[in-house]
Amino acid sequence: MPDDIPIFVPYLGPEVEAAALEAIRGGWIGPGPVTTRFEAEIARVCGVGEGGADRRVVATSSGTAALHAANLAVGIGPGDEVIIPAFDYVAGHQAVSMTGADLVLCDIEDATWGADPASIERLITDRTKAIVLVHFCGVPARTDEILALARARGIRVIEDAAHAFGTLDHGRPIGSFGDLTCFSFGPVKIVTSLEGGAVITGSADEEDMIRSLRVLGIDSDVSAKYQRARDVQYDVLRQGYRYHLGTISASIGLAQVALLDTFIANRRSYCQRYAAAFADLDAIGTQDTDWEGVSPFEFVMRLPDQETRDSLMKHLRELGVGAGKAWIGAHETTFYRDCRRDELPVTEAVSREALIIPLHSVMADETVERVIDGVRSFFVGS
């Protein structure tokens, strides 16, 4: 029996090991110049500063921290409403409820599995202060349309781009345009810094706020000096959090970003191979993409119904091929069941019909073939 193929495998090769060791030997664990270098690399990947656009990157301790800080930087709090897809990772929902604001749940659309602009529009009230988008599995949501409808009403848009580091939307990197864009560099993400995240914003005020929020509300300039000379005067400006990113994490993140082009090219080619291998199987649907320009996070199939999804999942697991479900809608959880919401037919269908199969940054040919054979054998026998 060959080894099981997990759904996710982090790339932890020699470059990553060397970066971790170098950081440890450097003797400084807290945030510092390596964190600043990681921010500069995130900026490079996301096209920040290209075309003269003045945008900024702030690294954080996780994607959840990035989303929470982004919500706070927009000024969200009790009494406000934030429209967010019911189909998001729990972290996106929690980042809103942490502020005390009310979540309002919109549906997703069939094509991208991202927020449906028409559903968002139906939910807007004069309490709406922000809209959250998710670029599911790296496939861009309909950002331009949603930005346009938000800007017409003075509402900020927060992109949960945890799946989309390195994705191009109409040729522009995600993070190079828009309002606030949040990334995750957590354990399963395409680039991992063990734990980590980042916010990109085009607003200097929001940047200052996020820099202060991530160091316990301390005036951010002072906190940098405070590491070295403990006699510096500091001020506490607001309620803050411990959301900074340390040197060892940033060093691992830098080693990973250096490999990102290869990771993306590999993942894209595996997605395209899966799609070609399943093209004759009418039961298998995917997001509407050819993966060109996409930095693919997961390969997710949509089956005709829950029963087929569950049987295929069981079949794959018996063959040692990892397979898992996608998210359930927030309205199906205890904590968020009473949120105001639109009708959520696509969310409900996708959460029952979606199946995630293995996608890694580096996969052997035989591994890709085993996944393909596993799926095909369910439909056409082996």
Ligand SMILES: *Cc1c(COP(=O)(O)O)cnc(C)c1O
């Ligand atoms: C991973 C993820 C997050 C949270 O990021 P962490 O780094 O795990 O805190 C948020 N949203 C989505 C869509 C994610 O996949």
